Amino acid sequence: MKTVNTQVEYAGLKLKNPIVIASSGLTDSVHKIEVLENSGAAAVVLKSIYEEQIMMNIRKEAPEEEIDKVNIADIISKFISEDHLDNYTSFIRECKTKISIPVIASINCHTVREWTSYAKMLEKAGADAIELNVMLINTEKEYLYGKVEETNIEILKQVKKDVKIPVIMKIGREFTNIINLINRLQKNKADGIVMFNKSYRNEVDLEEESLIPGAHISDKSVFTGNLKWVSIASSLVPGADIAISGAVYDGENIIKAILCGAKVTEICSTIYKNGPDYIPHLLSFMTDWMQSHNYETIEQFRGKLNSSIIEDENLYERIQFMKHYSSNNVQPKEV
Ligand SMILES: Cc1cc2nc3c(=O)[nH]c(=O)nc-3n(C[C@H](O)[C@H](O)[C@H](O)COP(=O)(O)O)c2cc1C
Numbered sequence: 001m002k003t004v005n006t007q008v009e010y011a012g013l014k015l016k017n018p019i020v021i022a023s024s025g026l027t028d029s030v031h032k033i034e035v036l037e038n039s040g041a042a043a044v045v046l047k048s049i050y051e052e053q054i055m056m057n058i059r060k061e062a063p064e065e066e067i068d069k070v071n072i073a074d075i076i077s078k079f080i081s082e083d084h085l086d087n088y089t090s091f092i093r094e095c096k097t098k099i100s101i102p103v104i105a106s107i108n109c110h111t112v113r114e115w116t117s118y119a120k121m122l123e124k125a126g127a128d129a130i131e132l133n134v135m136l137i138n139t140e141k142e143y144l145y146g147k148v149e150e151t152n153i154e155i156l157k158q159v160k161k162d163v164k165i166p167v168i169m170k171i172g173r174e175f176t177n178i179i180n181l182i183n184r185l186q187k188n189k190a191d192g193i194v195m196f197n198k199s200y201r202n203e204v205d206l207e208e209e210s211l212i213p214g215a216h217i218s219d220k221s222v223f224t225g226n227l228k229w230v231s232i233a234s235s236l237v238p239g240a241d242i243a244i245s246g247a248v249y250d251g252e253n254i255i256k257a258i259l260c261g262a263k264v265t266e267i268c269s270t271i272y273k274n275g276p277d278y279i280p281h282l283l284s285f286m287t288d289w290m291q292s293h294n295y296e297t298i299e300q301f302r303g304k305l306n307s308s309i310i311e312d313e314n315l316y317e318r319i320q321f322m323k324h325y326s327s328n329n330v331q332p333k334e335v
Contacts, residue, residue: 004290005297006283008042010263011129011166011192011241013102015042018258018298019282022245022268023048023106023131023170030094036271037101039279044101045131045266048108049088054115057085085118089125096126104129104168109155110136116158119167129166132159133197137174149181156188166191170245172199178229183237192241194266195230218269223247227260234261235308249273251285258298261306 006017021027021036021044028047036044088105095103105127109115119130134155138148152171159167169185171178173196182193201214226246233242244257245266254265270278295301310316324330 001291002294002296004287004295006286006290008263008298010043010243011168013043013104013128013166015102015264017042017283017286018254018262018264019279020045020104020243020264020266021271022266023133024268024272026268026271030091030098033095033099033103035276036279037099039276040283041276041279042101042264043104043128044099045104045106046088046091046095048106048133049085049118051107051109051111051113051115054085054107054118055113058114085121089121092122092125092127102128104131106131106133106170108133108135110134110151112151112154112158116155117162119159120162123163123165127165129168129191130159130163131168131170131192131194132156133170133194135172135197135199137172137199145176149175149184152181153184153188156185156190160189168192168194168243170194170197172197173226173229174199179233179236182233182240186237186240190240192243192263193233194243194245195226195233196246198246216269217272218247220247220249223249223253227256230257230262231260231305232307232313234303234306238303251282251289254282254286255289258302259305261303263302 008015008018010018010020017040019040019042021041023045024047026036027033027044033044092103092105103126105122105125107115107119107122107130109132122130132155134152136148136151140147152169156167156169167190169190169192171181171185171193175181178195185193198218203212203214204210205212223246226244230242230244233240241263242261243264243266244262245268247269248254248257248265248267249270257265290296290301293301307313307316
């Protein structure tokens with residue numbers, strides 16, 4: 001039987017396999033990360049720090065109207081010794097002394113503001129890469145098309161100016177043209193693209209008639225929707241290093257994501273549900289599947305089923321829709 005090599009190169013990082021633990025409460029302590037590493041995870045994305053937290057500290061040090069006149073990097077480094085910005089860099093430093101797998105710092109952001117200088121501190125603390133979770137919902141009634149896309153690109157450019165480590169963009173899915181955005185991010189040297197971030201979901205409590213948070217854990221159906229876009233992005237922007245994130249629940253999903261062009265999978269809900277002990281099962285499913293399909297490396301099958309096998313994506317989608325939903329294949333429950 002052939003031995004299989006599960007190594008992948010993602011965003012300039014050499015990973016022993018395609019399992020990355022997504023930014024969440026799973027990665028908010030060194031101890032939890034040690035357990036994940038021992039279970040076989042290839043890298044971790046730390047729980048995010050928020051742009052608002054960084055800006056709050058900048059504003060405390062210099063009032064809003066003064067911000068443009070002062071050196072923000074100086075303010076941050078001065079302030080950093082006192083509060084949670086410091087905690088975050090200390091956390092990275094501690095991770096780097098105890099953890100061998102790559103540690104990716106994460107900033108949740110939505111504007112191009114002075115907070116971008118903080119990225120330098122994360123690099124200095126030893127982060128192997130930075131993931132920027134650009135999270136903004138656009139509700140402007142008078143909207144100039146492309147403005148949100150520009151914000152994503154400007155954030156990337158600003159951070160890239162300040163750091164040498166890889167910068168990964170975790171983007172939302174609600175764009176007029178995701179492929180165009182990914183293409184532009186790649187042209188502006190994004191080292192990786194995570195498809196997609198998780199937006200906050202509303203639920204309604206019917207008894208209390210109030211809004212409540214939706215489930216934290218992803219619905220399984222999210223995966224196939226993401227898979228479609230990964231498949232298209234992998235074909236049309238072949239240079240982009242894509243991570244899929246969203247309801248990657250099992251080994252089958254990992255293989256499917258790679259076949260459709262993902263370099264790595266960022267997993268979260270499945271570990272909340274099944275615990276870190278589930279990682280060895282994911283890995284053994286992967287290696288068994290590779291062996292039974294005669295693959296020795298991930299690159300031998302990555303992207304094999306991306307949408308380059310489809311001549312016209314739009315036509316394909318319309319035909320599939322017609323085939324599946326305009327026929328009598330789908331029957332309602334008999335009454
Ligand atoms: C409890 C919880 C906390 C999360 N916190 C963050 C965070 O701080 N930053 C971030 O970028 N994503 C965060 N996420 C989103 C995950 O990183 C991931 O993208 C998302 O959950 C989809 O993956 P999954 O379906 O495997 O859970 C969080 C998710 C959960 C469930």
